[in-house]
Amino acid sequence: MKILSAYADAGGNFIDLSDLYQFGEAEEIVGRFTAHSRHNFIFCTKYTAGGQPNASGVNSGNHRKAMRQAVEESLKRLKTEYIDVYIPPL
Template sequence: MKYKLFGSKTGLHASEIILGAANFGTRKGYGADPEESKKILTAYADAGGNFIDISDVYQFGEAEEIVGNFLEGQRSNFIICSKYTRSSDPNPAIGNFGNNRKSMRQAVEKTLKRLKTDYIDIYMPHYDDGVTPWEEIAMGLQDLVSEGKIVYAGLTNFPAWKVSAIGSAT
C-alpha cells in the first residue's frame, strides 16, 4: 500500500486506497452482514489500508458499530472520517438533523459511542442542508476540535461555489 499526505496542510499519512463503509450492515435491507464486513475490514488492514470513510446515516448507524467493534485495540492504526447531517434515526425529531450545532453535537456523541472511541480524525457535514449558515457550522466544528472530539474538520458534497465563498470569507 502506498501512502500520501492528507491534504497540503496536515502531516497525516493516509493510504491511497480509502475503504468506504456505507454497505457495512443490513439495517436498510441490503449490505454486508457484520461477519462479512469484518472480513472486508481485515483484508483492507492486512493490505496496509488505514483510512475508513463512514457516516452516521450508513445503515442507520450499524456501519459505525461494525467499524467500532473492528477498531477495538487498534484504533490508533486507522484514520476515521465520519460525516453527519441526516440522523442515524430513521424517524428523527424536528431539529435533530441538519448541520446546526445541536444536531452536530448529538451526532458526534452518538458516533463516538458507536465507534467506541474518544475522537474522530476527520469530521464533516455530509452535505449542505440549505439552511444552516456556514458560520454556525464552522463554530460547531471548531468547538469539537477544541474539545478533542475531532482532529480535523472538513466539508463534503457542498457546491464548489459555496466552498469557494467560505474559503474567501475566512
C-alpha cells in the first residue's frame, strides 16, 4: 500500500493489472486501495484465460463465457463497477 500511496501522491492515476498477477491478488490489493477514490484512477486489466493458459473445456480459453466470467471476477476483486481498459489475449 505504501507504493500505491506514493504513486497516487505523486499524481499517478493509471494502474496496469492482469487477472494473472499474483493469481488475482494484485487486483484485490488495488481494489482495497482505491475503494473510496475509484474516480481518481484509470484501470487497465488484461484477460489471461482465467490464469490457466493451458486449461481446456467450456470455461477456459477465449470463449465468450470464460471472458465474461473473468471480467466479473476482476470487477469483484477491484471493487468497482467498470474497467477503463480491458485487454483480451492476443
